[in-house]
Amino acid sequence: MAKLWAIIKREYLERVRSKWFLIATFFGPIFFAAIIIVPAWIASKSKATSDVYNTTILDVTGTGFGHRLAVNIAGDTTIPGRMPTVKAVAPNELTQAESLATRQVMRKEKTGYVVVDQQTLAGESARYAGMNATSIADMAQIKGAIRQTILASRLEKVGLDNEKMKEITFIPLDFSTERITERGRAGSGMASVLFGFAIGFLLYLSIVIYGQTIMSGVLEEKTTRVAEVVMSSVPTDTLLAGKVLGVGAVGLTQQILWIATTYILLKLREPIMAKLGAPTMNFSLPDISLAAGVLFLLFFLLGFIFYSSLYAAVGASVNSESEARQAASPLMIMIVSTAVFIQPVLLNPTGTTARVLSLIPISSPIIMPIRMAVTGVPPLEMAASLAFLAIGCVAALWLASRIYRVGLLMYGKRPTMKELARWVSYAR
């Protein structure tokens, strides 16, 4: 046990002391925060902003069109400050009015101005000039409001009475409430999908990074022949166990640091978003129970043991980094093909695909925690998933330890599959 401890300690301390660990631990949360904040920020850019309310409507139609348009742009007139300013302008005063409005925009008193005239009434053209002219969402909002107003005017012309007309023109108002619906989705439902994605991504990343860490560690011991010295002191199984546990502990340390700092960053998310000028969203972190937390860690550890022991076997069976990359490609394919399913599983966490994938040890360490994050998983499925994964771990360890102890002493050419099979069959 003292020797196992010595190996674990070395693996852990040497890695935690490395610059790479410090850099990854520091930049990880910034990266994760960016993953969460940047899409929200971009999303906020693709939505019509409050800029559309702070506009001037230059109405050259000589009708009430400008006022109606203002109401339509505002959408909800009960909220104060939403109504764009309307200016009735005589056709010969338009040039002057436009230069005045331009100056207002330049002084940042207004975002822009719309010109509506006879062509607009005919449904032919309208003009907008403003700071936000490149914002697709803002322009779509204004354009929609203009269409809506034209339609109202036409209906009025056909002779609909006021009541009927209002009834009809209120339908496009429903259109703008859909935006609110979308915001509703951005609340709890969206949060758990984001959370599930973050969990899946984190597990995927850790397994790849730490699996390869183990692989190069084993390879280093083999190429420097340190392995032989260590093997003369401890059984290979102890060496393998020490490596997996030591590097696993590094991974766990990093994850705990990542989760803690990401949590803090998320708490600071609102002020950060406000600084970026994005509207605040009612984003709440999903509540994670202690039991769920323990299960997450359990899946991480088992998944890590499964993959890292296989990575160790690969490291032991090759002689150089380039060979290792090649030989590890089947493992990479296993992990990446699991990652491919993250999105489908997030969209349909109770479907057959999700349920099957969360039973197979290859994919369950990543898929099951995602499902847990976004939906309730029946206890029986959970138990089956854990049991299969545990069996998978034992099988992987058994296979890996056999390849490991033979491979560490074999130099020269890379073994074929047939030779690998023979190594497994060696007694010792």
Added chain:
Amino acid sequence: MTEYAIDIVNVTKRYAEHTAVRDLTLRVPTGSVYGLLGPNGAGKTTTIRMILNIIAPDSGRIHIFGRPSNDPKITERLGYLPEERGLYRKMQVRRVLKFLAELKGVKGSDADRRIDEWLERLSLKTPEKDWGLSKIDELSRGMQQKVQFIGTLLHDPDLVILDEPFSGLDPINSQALKDTVVELKHRGKTVIFSTHLMDNAERLCDSVCIIARGEKVLDGTVTSVKEEHGQRNIALALEGDGISGVAAILRDQSLVKRADDSNKFFEIEMAPGADPQVLLRRIVESGAAVQRFEMIQPSLHQIFLQKVGAIGIEEGMTGHG
């Protein structure tokens, strides 16, 4: 103390393509310096790995100090220097050594003290510079070899196993290694090393075992081996010219069985029944100036060539030493 540090009986180790060690029996007396000699691919490294319990024999048994080699207690009494050397490159020297000591069951504070002693002794720690605080890859090759050597001996093993210890050593480190081996012997430790450098073996070893193609060719104390193969050998040294005439005489199969020609120095094995005096007379008659003509025991090198040369070296067996 048991009589034998290593007791190997009828050990065989097969790999898929070949038999690395075949029915090997050898005994290393406690407190001796023992040489395991053989060409590349003879099975030396495989034998050493089995002694260290890194690999298990297919049949036969190995006892170390009277206990089975897979006894966990035994590993702490062994020190091993592998043929090709290397250490964790990015690790601090002191931490590497402490790790190696811990693997041998040395406690932390004890390890620190020993590391200091050894670093000072091999001048890796001087008042000006403590290399113990440097990373392995900041050290020169010679210094790395010293560190590895410290790692082998840090836990004060009773049995020190050195696989090709002299390969890649500069003359200074090579001498330091010889001194250490002698010192270990004086302290009652057992040292076994493999080598194909007969010169070192002859000077250092009490006993030797020559193996080739996985089989023991001969073993015993250096003295007895020489006596056993004590055909009358002759050391001949010449001065000046006239060597060409001598060369013709040495080719006479009725007189000379084998002559090892080192330009002006020859080690000559007489043909069975041939009289050395006849040889001397003919050399003098040829006009060569004889500087030295001496009846000697054969060198290990000669015995090795004679025995292993007869068996030959199996081709394509370089993988497992």
